[in-house]
Amino acid sequence: MIGMDDSLRAVEAVLFAAEEPMSADDIAAHVGPEVDVAAALAELASHYDGRGIELVERGRRWHFQTAPDLAFILRRQRDETRKLSRAAVETLAIIAYHEPVSRAEIEAIRGVQISKGTLDVLMEAGWVRPAGRREAPGRPLIYATTPAFLAHFGLESRRDLPGLDDLKAAGLLDPIDAAMEQLGLAELEEAEEE
Amino acid sequence: MIGMDDSLRAVEAVLFAAEEPMSADDIAAHVGPEVDVAAALAELASHYDGRGIELVERGRRWHFQTAPDLAFILRRQRDETRKLSRAAVETLAIIAYHEPVSRAEIEAIRGVQISKGTLDVLMEAGWVRPAGRREAPGRPLIYATTPAFLAHFGLESRRDLPGLDDLKAAGLLDPIDAAMEQLGLAELEEAEEE
Amino acid sequence: MDGDDIFDEFDSGAPVREADRLTLDLDGWEGPLDLLLTLARNQKVDLAKISILALVEQYLAFIADAKKLKLEIAADYLVMAAWLAYLKSCLLLPRDQEADPSPEELAMRLQLRLQRLSAMREAGARLLGRDRLGRDVFLRGAPEGLRVVRRSLWQAELYDLIAAYGSVRARSEPAFHVVARRPVMTLEEALARVERMIGTRLEWTRIEAFLPDTQDGEFRKSALASSFVAALELARKGRVELDQKGAFEPLFIRAA
Numbered sequence: 034m035i036g037m038d039d040s041l042r043a044v045e046a047v048l049f050a051a052e053e054p055m056s057a058d059d060i061a062a063h064v065g066p067e068v069d070v071a072a073a074l075a076e077l078a079s080h081y082d083g084r085g086i087e088l089v090e091r092g093r094r095w096h097f098q099t100a101p102d103l104a105f106i107l108r109r110q111r112d113e114t115r116k117l118s119r120a121a122v123e124t125l126a127i128i129a130y131h132e133p134v135s136r137a138e139i140e141a142i143r144g145v146q147i148s149k150g151t152l153d154v155l156m157e158a159g160w161v162r163p164a165g166r167r168e169a170p171g172r173p174l175i176y177a178t179t180p181a182f183l184a185h186f187g188l189e190s191r192r193d194l195p196g197l198d199d200l201k202a203a204g205l206l207d208p209i210d211a212a213m214e215q216l217g218l219a220e221l222e223e224a225e226e227e
Numbered sequence: 228m229i230g231m232d233d234s235l236r237a238v239e240a241v242l243f244a245a246e247e248p249m250s251a252d253d254i255a256a257h258v259g260p261e262v263d264v265a266a267a268l269a270e271l272a273s274h275y276d277g278r279g280i281e282l283v284e285r286g287r288r289w290h291f292q293t294a295p296d297l298a299f300i301l302r303r304q305r306d307e308t309r310k311l312s313r314a315a316v317e318t319l320a321i322i323a324y325h326e327p328v329s330r331a332e333i334e335a336i337r338g339v340q341i342s343k344g345t346l347d348v349l350m351e352a353g354w355v356r357p358a359g360r361r362e363a364p365g366r367p368l369i370y371a372t373t374p375a376f377l378a379h380f381g382l383e384s385r386r387d388l389p390g391l392d393d394l395k396a397a398g399l400l401d402p403i404d405a406a407m408e409q410l411g412l413a414e415l416e417e418a419e420e421e
Numbered sequence: 422m423d424g425d426d427i428f429d430e431f432d433s434g435a436p437v438r439e440a441d442r443l444t445l446d447l448d449g450w451e452g453p454l455d456l457l458l459t460l461a462r463n464q465k466v467d468l469a470k471i472s473i474l475a476l477v478e479q480y481l482a483f484i485a486d487a488k489k490l491k492l493e494i495a496a497d498y499l500v501m502a503a504w505l506a507y508l509k510s511c512l513l514l515p516r517d518q519e520a521d522p523s524p525e526e527l528a529m530r531l532q533l534r535l536q537r538l539s540a541m542r543e544a545g546a547r548l549l550g551r552d553r554l555g556r557d558v559f560l561r562g563a564p565e566g567l568r569v570v571r572r573s574l575w576q577a578e579l580y581d582l583i584a585a586y587g588s589v590r591a592r593s594e595p596a597f598h599v600v601a602r603r604p605v606m607t608l609e610e611a612l613a614r615v616e617r618m619i620g621t622r623l624e625w626t627r628i629e630a631f632l633p634d635t636q637d638g639e640f641r642k643s644a645l646a647s648s649f650v651a652a653l654e655l656a657r658k659g660r661v662e663l664d665q666k667g668a669f670e671p672l673f674i675r676a677a
Contacts, residue, residue: 045279046293052562085239103240126586158575205587244565295552320545338454389547
């Protein structure tokens, strides 16, 4: 005859090592007929109540599980600062200057196709959101910037973005630069396909 | 600030959910810096002492496992682990007690060449790993045991290897002098010329 | 006889073999040291106290028996036998004071080797006998697992944004390409000119004589190239003949 303590220990170990939830009969098959499995389960459940793990019954089967309020600990979040790719920055700029725009319009302005991932990244960053559909053939999705976009870039509103004349004055529309950048573009696009 | 109870619960949950033994740092990464992991581990270990499950330290990593005396209950639900060959067992013992050792040193102790497969089996089991090269002529690869070796054989550290102190005291773990193990080949050659 | 199979039936690590089986069984020994160790154990004393001489006798007798039975004996067993025979003679013969190492030293080394192997064999057996993970003790059967969720914090500066827009717009500005006119003689012009000038000239004339008179170096180059191709074309049609003594030599042309 196994004492109550040993019964408890046996049931505890069997449930711990089990790969699936176990019924009382499953457990009895392991620990032997002399063990009062129901009593052991009840005592174990009360012992683990309020601990980091608990013993739970689901459809007459028992298993240990992590206490639900601690689930967040099992998913550790790690933040990584990453720089936006060139394609993403250009896409974001086009959306900011032209919003709302469809993907086809972005591509027309950029002169280069954009991958699905590029828009995803901008949406993940919280800077771009889908802003409905254009009432035009195909009803394409259109995109716009978010308040988080303005906050991140320190803008009161989109009107704070420098206009084309300002860009020209700052030399940012210099065609020679553009030609040179275009040369490098093919490689950049390839790099984005990671 | 998390209270002591919550710290305990968090560490307990992490160790229960973990798929592998965890170092205190691993645990801290999940439960957060405000938890005194060492204190929680000590308290948990004493809480589980004598239960059907226990908290053990193996090579500075911690895990829960079933109590050894309950093996008879649990064994039947498992496939018998594959049996190791005598060559593999001896090689494992030599590595564990002498580490790091080169293959030539293992062969010197056993008096026979070891087949390539023997070390492979030990590495595949995750018990042995290459541990760099000896700064000696030929720069031979040297081997050592892993944390998984300690975990498998229930050793807190290599200091717990059975009989380690006695073997040391008897000089049986002194560095292997390959020349000495050769029994003096020069004399042998002389003998053969007779 | 390497006996080094990975998974055989042996799981104890501690060899227990019957003395009377030794003479018949040469398989299953893991080398001469293994055989020696088993013979030594048959002396039923502490390895530190065994008689090396008796052990040597046993080993040599064993090998002799095996030879009598015409059993195949691996070379390393024979090497060990030779060495042991040498050791035996050293131990029995009058002492050579010069000998280094001394026979006693050699005997002690052999003893130490046997002790070492024996110690590791026992250690292996003790390891295997421990409460082993996955055999005697078990990890949690269905751990939830721990996950690390990576969250990207995207970074970009306002300047990057504006500069990117500038470069996009600059790229899409219509570009004007002005191609400067260069003085060239077309192939058609050269063909007509060479054909007209060659007439029925039967004397060899250098191709340069067919070029227009010009100070413009670029135009002259173009005219030379076109005239050369024109000459080849005319030669193909059988209207002219070409002659050149060697590479880079003057090229001569005449009517065919």
